Amino acid sequence: MTDIIQKNLDYKKYVVDSNLQYFKPHATQIEKTFAEEISSSLNRNSKFISPKFFYDKNGSELFEKICSTSEYYPTRTEISILKQLKNELPPFLDDDFRLVELGSGSSVKTRLLLDILTSQKNIEYLPIDISEILAESSEQLLRDYDNLTITGIIDTYEGGLEFLKTYDKKKNLIIFLGSSYGNFSPIDGYKFLEKVYSAMKPGDLFLIGLDLVKEKEILESAYDDSQKVTAKFNLNVLSRINDELDADFDLNNFLHHAIYNEKDQRIEMYLKSIHDQSVIISKSNLELKLKKDELIHTEYSHKYRLSEIHDLLDDAGFELKHTWLDEKKHFSLSLVTKI
Incomplete structure (x- = not known):
């Protein structure tokens, strides 16, 4: 090389x-880009993580498994x-x-x-x-x-x-x-x-x-499969933040949440906090405070x-x-x- x-x-x-x-x-x-983007997107009232960060090596492998599910x-x-x-x-x-x-x-x-x-x-x-x-x-x-x-x-x-x-x-x-x-x-x-x-x-x-x-039924089952592969894929972005930005997310404190918004013609995917919690993301210089049932948006999938x-x-x-x-x-x- x-x-x-x-x-x-x-x-x-x-x-x-x-x-x-x-x-x-x-x-x-x-x-630097990853740390800055995470700091910006999670340090607001409507918190989100860009879906482009799903695809580290493990995320890419999980997505391939999603593609093989029946739904x-x-x-x-x-x-x-x-x-x-x-x-x-x-x-x-x-x-x-x-x-x-x-x-x-x-x-x-x-x-x-x-x-x-x-x-x-x-x-x-x-x-x-x-x-x-x-x-x-x-x-x-x-x-x-x-x-x-x-x-x-x-x-x-x-x-x-x-x-x-x-x-x-x-x-x-x-x-x-x-x-x-x-x-x-x-x-x-x-x-x-x-x-x-x-x-x-x-x-x-x-x-x-x-x-x-x-x-709606076809769409929602496609993004919340019975084997829970999509849930693992969604949660993996928190693992990536832990590994690359020295964060301390506990994945057991979050649930995968996917719904179809018929008005806006899109699947909406979130990570739901199951109780009040606090997370440190060291390389983003951020202490993240989440309330019970608070959502972190991770993906839209618009339909046309x-x-x-x-x-x-x-x-x-x-x-x-x-x-x-x-x-x-x-x-x-x-x-x-x-x-």
């Missing part, structure tokens, strides 16, 4: 071999749509495209897109993920694809998109799957789409997965109607190329371009 600094972006470059390199912000920079339909439904794309996406790829993935995780869905690109002599893959699992999953992909080169960015989506903006002139197929966009508030979501748009060159493509409005999706993408400046749905119309994949 080398420690070459990526100019102007304060990244460190790690070269594993000729086919794999990745960039990562300095550790002190990551820790969690989004992953298997989206995979069924991606399989349709094997024959239906290539007509939109009129040149060699690099695959850029926001939130790559363990790269299960990535393979379905890479398989579509195998006609290219050389396939380039640029995953952007805040979790270290990116490096592990990249090594596995290289064992399975002979003509693949990977440049990973271990950072937030916004940081990775800023990196991508001036990377080179090759066309990019940017994918954002799993309905992760639904975690954003409407305002932050629109800003994120603007960020994606600004990172794209004319002719680049953007494929986004979005979960659709459906029955097709007309809302098309209006949203149009307002952000994109040109819609195609939208794919599953048979039950539970989930959508929309392909757009920058004009």
Whole structure:
């Protein structure tokens, strides 16, 4: 590995071999951001923890287990749509495209897109993920694809998109799957789409997965499964704060709480304090006082109607190329371009 600094972006470059390199912000920079954000978000009346902090190594592994539960339909439904794309996406790829993935995780869905690109002599893959699992999953992909080169960015989506903006002139197929966009508030979501748009060159493509409005019972069971894997996933963010910010959260003092807000078309996920308690978060210089039944918000997962999706993408400046749905119309994949 080398420690070459990526100019102007304060990244460190790690070269594993000729086919794999990745960039990562300095550790002190990551820790400072985490500590400052936690201090800000928990030191207010309506307390929250950003869902981007779910995905340390253990959080990423727990999320993969959530995707295997019988109640969690989004992953298997989206995979069924991606399989349709094997024959239906290539007509939109009129040149060699690099695959850029926001939130790559363990790269299960990535393979379905890479398989579509195998006609290219050389396939380039640029995953952007805040979790270290990116490096592990990249090594596995290289064992399975002979003509693949990977440049990973271990950072937030916004940081990775800023990196991508001036990377080179090759066309990019940017994918954002799993309905992760639904975690954003409407305002932050629109800003994120603007960020994606600004990172794209004319002719680049953007494929986004979005979960659709459906029955309340289906939605609530998907986010509060019978095996309680989602509960462990939600509580794990407190373990991460304990480990990385020297906090003393007792996970036994909290309950997982998930409800569907029909008015705002979103799942709301919280950690509920089961009694009055006090928590010290040393690296955030914070003493957190919680009352019995007080909620810490950890995630929104917005659901959409097709007309809302098309209006949203149009307002952000994109040109819609195609939208794919599953048979039950539970989930959508929309392909757009920058004009």
